[in-house]
Amino acid sequence: MKIYNSPMAPNPRRVRVFLAEKGLQVPYEDVDIGKAVNRQAEFLKKNPLAGVPVLELDDGTCIAESVAICRYFEMLQPEPPLMGIDARDCAIVEMWNRRMELALLLPIADSFRQRHDFFKGRIRQCPDYAEVQKLNALDSLAWLDRELANRPYIAGDRFTIADITALIAIDFGRISKIGIQPEQKHLARWHAEVAARPSAKA
Numbered sequence: 001m002k003i004y005n006s007p008m009a010p011n012p013r014r015v016r017v018f019l020a021e022k023g024l025q026v027p028y029e030d031v032d033i034g035k036a037v038n039r040q041a042e043f044l045k046k047n048p049l050a051g052v053p054v055l056e057l058d059d060g061t062c063i064a065e066s067v068a069i070c071r072y073f074e075m076l077q078p079e080p081p082l083m084g085i086d087a088r089d090c091a092i093v094e095m096w097n098r099r100m101e102l103a104l105l106l107p108i109a110d111s112f113r114q115r116h117d118f119f120k121g122r123i124r125q126c127p128d129y130a131e132v133q134k135l136n137a138l139d140s141l142a143w144l145d146r147e148l149a150n151r152p153y154i155a156g157d158r159f160t161i162a163d164i165t166a167l168i169a170i171d172f173g174r175i176s177k178i179g180i181q182p183e184q185k186h187l188a189r190w191h192a193e194v195a196a197r198p199s200a201k202a
Contacts, residue, residue, distance in 0.1 A: 002028065014070070016202035017167070047062060067101075082164075083160065097160070100162050112176050115131075145185070159194070167200060
């Protein structure tokens with residue numbers, strides 16, 4: 001098996017961090033998204049939506065979407081548990097991971113995609129929407145700071161995929177000048193801790 005990867009995109013990094021936490025090593029093949037290799041016919045056979053990462057299994061099966069790839073490896077190697085340990089915990093982790101995707105990663109990614117030169121001619125852009133999403137992301141950071149006043153990690157007392165998604169989102173926000181504010185002490189404490197994990201360098 002191998003994973004089609006991009007060192008510059010946030011979602012492949014989610015998978016790399018997840019696998020590093022699991023202690024798993026999977027070969028990576030970098031796809032040059034700057035040259036739009038992911039939009040060429042050969043890659044579109046693997047993922048018709050052109051996104052990375054894509055996990056290609058030995059039988060030729062291709063699995064796209066970063067959380068789906070993480071789920072595959074969670075089932076193969078449950079320890080350490082990054083997606084929950086029982087029905088209740090799995091649902092809570094899923095809830096918080098979706099919140100990190102929808103309330104944080106999505107607006108941060110939109111703020112980049114909707115006005116950056118990288119995407120000119122690749123997608124329809126709306127710079128005004130980019131500014132709205134930047135404000136939405138800043139609101140989410142303030143909300144998350146309040147949440148983290150009561151627990152060490154996003155979904156509770158244990159590091160999970162929700163922390164990975166939030167870390168990737170916040171780090172990617174730097175490109176669009178979206179970041180943790182000086183008064184957000186709980187969020188800053190959390191970020192310093194998770195960013196210091198060896199997996200964060202994956």
